[in-house]
Amino acid sequence: MVSDKILRLGSRESPLALAQTHLVADALRKQWPKCQIEIQTFKTQGDLILDTALSKAGDKGLFVKELEVALLENRIDLAVHSMKDMPGDLPDGLSLVSFGQREDARDVLISKDSIGFMDLPAGAIIGTSSLRREAQLRRLRADLRYEVIRGNLQTRYRKLEEGPYQAIVLAAAGVKRLGWHARITQTFDAWQESIPAVAQGILAIEFRSGDETSHRLLEPLQVPSVEVVRLAERSVLSTLSGGCQLPLGAYCRPTETGYEMKGVVLSLDGAQAIYAYTTFQTGESLQAGETLAESLLAQGGKAILDGIRQGTQPGLTHP
Structure with a gap:
């Protein structure tokens, strides 16, 4: 029977990844009490490359490829990811669904002495691993220094406490899933200040496309x-x-009559920002996303993204 299946869940080794995988495992056990769960952990390329900005280390599947290979080789049945880490296109033979409610999609600031973003002194060093965050924050405070900070959330928090950083910017979802609510200094508005990464706050479960048993579970x-x-x-x-390493974002939210979505494409320095907006109804998700993206491209987003991909857009000075 479906409920008697032994499910092998794949996870990255980081505390946050494991916390997220245990959320999925607990929900599966509650829904299917006879289902046996095994968790296998993996190191991904993104976990191993810690001395280089992710945008320079590569762009496709840095945090997911090893788990996807394990799925395709039938070494695991499900892979649990942060949806924002997933490339736009999946490998042949794999499918994707969301899990549960969306956690807070916004970006947050954690600073020394609980100083708010607009109150930080000029020249203060802000740590972030995201070109999208950096470009949008530069539009709010161009007088601050933005430097790459890598590692899991525990490592980044330690670097904040011990290093030159005055503050770090992270996804609220990860911070809250680790129970760090009290450490948050400020939350950025997802509509006006820092549009989130695509699907930020949503958990992803990847599985083999022909695995009907896992799909039913x-x-x-x-x-x-x-x-x-x-x-x-x-x-x-x-x-x-x-x-996930290009300076672009999209945020969709329910309204009283359907859904609305806002997207942005930015130059690396944040000087250029192209925005688009659309509304749609249930069943129109794919078309709405295409329409919004095409609007971004037509307004100048294509030139910005082409320049970044080709290396012709002026880069930033940090490593």
């Missing part, structure tokens, strides 16, 4: 509105041929 764990949002935002990413 996962169906009760999905929230329809989260799937609508996930499909819409990832349609933007796919249409832009983007990866």
Whole structure:
């Protein structure tokens, strides 16, 4: 029977990845009490490259490839990811669904002495691993220094305490899933200040496309509105041929009459920012994402992204 299956879950080794995988495992056990869960951990390329900005280390699947190979080789049944780490296109033979409710999609600031972003002194060093965050924050405070900070969340927090950083900027979802609510100094508005990465705050479960048993086990764990949002935002990413390390974002949210979505493409220094907005109904996610992405490209986003990919856009000075 489906409920008697032994499910092998794949996870990265970081504390946050394991916390997220245990959320999935606990939900599966609750839904299917007879289901046996095994968790296998993996180091990904993104976990191993810690001395280089992710945008320079490569763009496709830095945090997911090793788990995807394990899936395709039938060494695991499900892979648990942060949806924002997923490239726009999946390898042949793999499928993707969301899990549960979306956690807080916003970006947050954690600073020494709990100083807010606008109150930081000029020249203060801000640590972030995201070109998207950096470009948007530069639009708010061009007088601050933005430097790459890598490692899991525990490592970044230690670097904040011990290093030259005055503050670090992280995804609220990861911070909250680790129970670090009290460490948050400031939350950035997802609509006006820092548009999140595509599908930020959503958990992804990847599985083999022909594995009907796993698909049936996962169906009760999905929230329809989260799937609508996930499909819409990832349609933007796919249409832009983007990866998680390009300075672009999209945020979709329910309204009283349907859904609305805002997207952005930015130059590396934040000097250029192209925005687009659309509304849509359930069942129109893919078309809405394509429409919004095409609007971004037509307004100048194509030239910005082409310049970044070709290396012709002026780069930033940090390593």
